[in-house]
Amino acid sequence: MNLLAIVGTKRKNGLVSALASKVLEGAKANGHTTSLINLYDYKLDYCLGCWSCERNGKCVLKDDFNLIFEKVKDADVLVLASPTYWSNVSGIMKTFFDRQCGLAMSHGEGKELFGKKLPLGFGPRARMEGKKAIFITSCTTPWPFNLLMDESKNTLRAMNHYTRKIKAKVISKIVFTDSRFLNLKRKKNKYLGKAWEIGLKL
Ligand SMILES: Cc1cc2nc3c(=O)[nH]c(=O)nc-3n(C[C@H](O)[C@H](O)[C@H](O)COP(=O)(O)O)c2cc1C
Numbered sequence: 001m002n003l004l005a006i007v008g009t010k011r012k013n014g015l016v017s018a019l020a021s022k023v024l025e026g027a028k029a030n031g032h033t034t035s036l037i038n039l040y041d042y043k044l045d046y047c048l049g050c051w052s053c054e055r056n057g058k059c060v061l062k063d064d065f066n067l068i069f070e071k072v073k074d075a076d077v078l079v080l081a082s083p084t085y086w087s088n089v090s091g092i093m094k095t096f097f098d099r100q101c102g103l104a105m106s107h108g109e110g111k112e113l114f115g116k117k118l119p120l121g122f123g124p125r126a127r128m129e130g131k132k133a134i135f136i137t138s139c140t141t142p143w144p145f146n147l148l149m150d151e152s153k154n155t156l157r158a159m160n161h162y163t164r165k166i167k168a169k170v171i172s173k174i175v176f177t178d179s180r181f182l183n184l185k186r187k188k189n190k191y192l193g194k195a196w197e198i199g200l201k202l
Pocket of ligand 1: 009011013014015016017083084085086087088138139140141151152179
């Protein structure tokens with residue numbers, strides 16, 4: 001399989017970067033093809049909201065998004081890695097989602113319900129079904145408060161919304177909590193081991 005990690009953090013030595021790389025390492029050891037895109041290494045502007053991508057199959061903005069999206073289309077497994085920022089994905093990961101709203105889905109074809117055509121735009125159609133997805137996030141809030149207080153829970157919800165819309169199947173989640181934990185090194189190593197195994201078992 002072809003694995004693509006999309007990493008949305010400036011902290012290249014941080015937890016989610018390390019965990020995403022480890023998943024890829026494990027997958028590579030098992031013969032899969034892997035690549036990693038740190039969104040900060042690319043020029044990625046905000047979505048204009050013009051929907052021209054939906055009609056033309058590519059974005060009008062002159063930045064690196066079309067290149068990134070070609071790789072997304074080619075991937076069998078997407079590894080989405082973002083720290084939890086304000087109970088959500090990082091801003092750049094959100095931009096990555098925004099930029100493909102009209103590419104990953106079509107809102108204009110119209111669907112049928114009980115034999116009747118639904119209004120255009122109702123129930124968008126996924127344009128790249130069949131992918132698998134792995135989520136990675138990290139937050140300082142300890143378990144179970146990361147869930148009870150909607151901290152990394154919301155990050156996962158945002159990732160889930162994207163994969164549900166593109167009809168990708170979520171096969172694994174790595175949620176690192178309490179990242180100010182005193183014994184961080186030991187915990188980090190344990191999670192790196194977990195990440196490696198997830199990749200290896202693909
Ligand atoms: C701008 C910003 C916002 C954050 N918001 C949250 C938050 O809402 N909840 C939380 O538990 N941690 C939050 N954190 C902490 C990070 O999620 C945490 O440090 C995480 O482990 C960083 O992952 P990294 O090592 O990959 O950078 C925030 C950190 C920053 C810099």
